Amino acid sequence: MKEKTISDHSVKGRDVILLSSWILGILLLGLSIVFFGEGTKNYFLLRAVNSYFEEKNETLRLEKPLPKNDSTHRPSISGDFFSVGGSKDIALIDSLMVEGTSIAYAIILSPQGTLRRMIPLGSHSVVMDERVALQLKALFQQRIETETLERK
Amino acid sequence: MNDRLHADPLWGKYSPLTALTGVALIILGSSRFSFAVTVLGSLMWVYGLTIVTLKVLENLLPRIGRNGIAILLSSLYSYGYYYLFSLFSPIMALEVAFPLALVPITFIARGLYRQMDNLSLSQALGTSLYEALILGLLLMALALFREPFGFGVLTIPSPQGTFEFFGSDLASHFSIRLIVSTAGGLLILGYLVALFRVLRNFYGKYLAQRENK
Numbered sequence: 001m002k003e004k005t006i007s008d009h010s011v012k013g014r015d016v017i018l019l020s021s022w023i024l025g026i027l028l029l030g031l032s033i034v035f036f037g038e039g040t041k042n043y044f045l046l047r048a049v050n051s052y053f054e055e056k057n058e059t060l061r062l063e064k065p066l067p068k069n070d071s072t073h074r075p076s077i078s079g080d081f082f083s084v085g086g087s088k089d090i091a092l093i094d095s096l097m098v099e100g101t102s103i104a105y106a107i108i109l110s111p112q113g114t115l116r117r118m119i120p121l122g123s124h125s126v127v128m129d130e131r132v133a134l135q136l137k138a139l140f141q142q143r144i145e146t147e148t149l150e151r152k
Numbered sequence: 153m154n155d156r157l158h159a160d161p162l163w164g165k166y167s168p169l170t171a172l173t174g175v176a177l178i179i180l181g182s183s184r185f186s187f188a189v190t191v192l193g194s195l196m197w198v199y200g201l202t203i204v205t206l207k208v209l210e211n212l213l214p215r216i217g218r219n220g221i222a223i224l225l226s227s228l229y230s231y232g233y234y235y236l237f238s239l240f241s242p243i244m245a246l247e248v249a250f251p252l253a254l255v256p257i258t259f260i261a262r263g264l265y266r267q268m269d270n271l272s273l274s275q276a277l278g279t280s281l282y283e284a285l286i287l288g289l290l291l292m293a294l295a296l297f298r299e300p301f302g303f304g305v306l307t308i309p310s311p312q313g314t315f316e317f318f319g320s321d322l323a324s325h326f327s328i329r330l331i332v333s334t335a336g337g338l339l340i341l342g343y344l345v346a347l348f349r350v351l352r353n354f355y356g357k358y359l360a361q362r363e364n365k
Binding site: 014015016018019022023026027029030033034037040041044045047048049051052055093094095097099100101102103104121122123124125127131 | 179180183184186187212213214215216217220221224225227228231232235238239241242243244246247248249250303307311312313314315316324329332333334337
């Protein structure tokens with residue numbers, strides 16, 4: 001009887017160790033993709049957005065990615081931040097969910113955090129942008145600017 | 153106990169809420185053909201890799217918390233696919249991020265990994281890929297209807313985002329916006345489910361007749 005109890009304990013212990021190893025291993029792998037892959041992902045995004053701007057004869061150009069923790073005037077929403085070439089403005093590349101589909105935007109913010117422009121990226125986003133109600137856009141703009149003010 | 157549970161109209165296998173597994177993915181992933189193609193890739197990737205990993209490392213799986221491991225593993229592979237896709241088409245990755253995030257949820261809700269215990273690696277892989285393919289093809293079939301009628305175009309994934317390879321201004325002008333919205337997707341899905349039930353009924357009768365002969 002006593003032996004059985006010890007054996008049960010050892011099996012449980014092995015299971016707990018295995019489970020912890022699995023969870024730790026998966027989390028470490030995931031975090032390393034996020035941590036080490038962020039730079040490459042931002043570089044490809046910057047290149048794609050600039051090439052889109054070029055195609056659309058837009059004068060704006062993204063310069064370089066901005067680190068997420070360096071956020072003097074930036075909203076705390078998701079998305080990637082970039083500096084804008086030739087100005088002190090900041091570009092936020094993010095998507096807005098409307099009618100069940102996401103619309104990708106380049107959101108140009110002034111150094112004070114005021115929203116200057118929202119440029120839809122790609123043909124899908126351009127079509128969907130025309131269908132977005134103005135009130136919804138105003139709400140999105142308000143949200144970005146409010147969060148910016150709260151962080152100041 | 154299990155039979156009683158499965159037959160229950162509320163908690164059973166065919167209850168309205170159980171049957172809703174995957175609806176969100178079907179609705180959101182079929183608004184554009186390019187989205188459906190991307191989601192099909194993700195389904196094959198997540199279903200295939202998760203099942204292979206769980207089968208190969210079967211001896212290292214604990215007897216407790218297997219669901220948790222499957223959830224984490226499928227989410228990891230799903231993020232890996234999203235990451236690779238964002239290198240291929242960064243702008244489109246932003247647009248399709250939400251349907252892609254639903255892939256591991258669909259995988260877990262289906263509970264496929266729990267039925268793989270008695271199968272060999274190749275059998276398990278074949279079954280999971282077949283199931284992913286069926287769901288992906290269903291998405292593509294819906295998208296082939298929704299996108300041309302809702303947007304007046306047909307798109308495929310490209311490094312510049314969604315690439316329109318078929319369509320015209322006239323078709324776009326006369327497109328029915330409701331079809332590509334979530335509400336329109338649900339309406340179409342309702343009709344599709346009704347058609348599916350009729351066909352399923354016919355198929356059932358055909359099988360019964362064949363057995364009698």
